[in-house]
Amino acid sequence: MGPIWSSYYGNCRCLLFMMDASDPTQLSASCVQLLGLLSSEQLAEASVLILFNKIDLPCYMAMEEIKSLIRLPDIIACAKQNITTAEISAREGTGLAEVLAWLQATHRAKG
Template identity: 80%
Template structure:
């Protein structure tokens, strides 16, 4: 699918393996299974309603991403979200060029994955190519009864220390891509970030 007159709607996703640049490139990263693909599909669903308060319906089916998915979202301006599969962690750095913003997802219901996520986040924040990128850390799956609170996760990964040492502007949000909780805030962050930074 392609853009039709810049209407505020999702324009579709396709598998591409090139690292082509976009005017508003946003990287979406996180370990396997944190909900990256579902997040992108949900953002496409809430765009037409604008306020994100409508019923999103049942979550669409997803499967682990192998490779990279590019999705264009038109919300005031075009933002290209490049989702990289968690299994591609060792070569994520190949895609850092031209990155205006970074969405980093953490599974708030999986404490055993937290250390791996923390190591990845440290690597991203220390990457020279991402020094000017705005960063949004998304604590996903807060709909599950076993999720850790944002305070617990901030303490476990020493987030205040990370933020104090990082060059990037870092924001955090608790979301549920499954239920749609917090997704309008994600969209607003993307719009604000790419209005000033893209």
């Protein structure tokens, strides 16, 4: 879907970007997609929540390991957007209340 994402950028105030925290290869590929999104002028004002999913799996990578692998501090430092991260399990529902709270707070702030 990556190549057509720009068709959906209009009026985007929040961006949720999910990464598979259990697969280092997939994390690297997702990071490339994320960098493309963050470089879009249409998304320069959007708040970004990066969701690290599958924390319920035994092969889940520690957050520090993930941050190092994708160079998250560098991405945050260079991005125009406000970037927040959350660890979730979509299957078990872990962290989803925090995601909804972030969406609500961000929507109010950008009102």
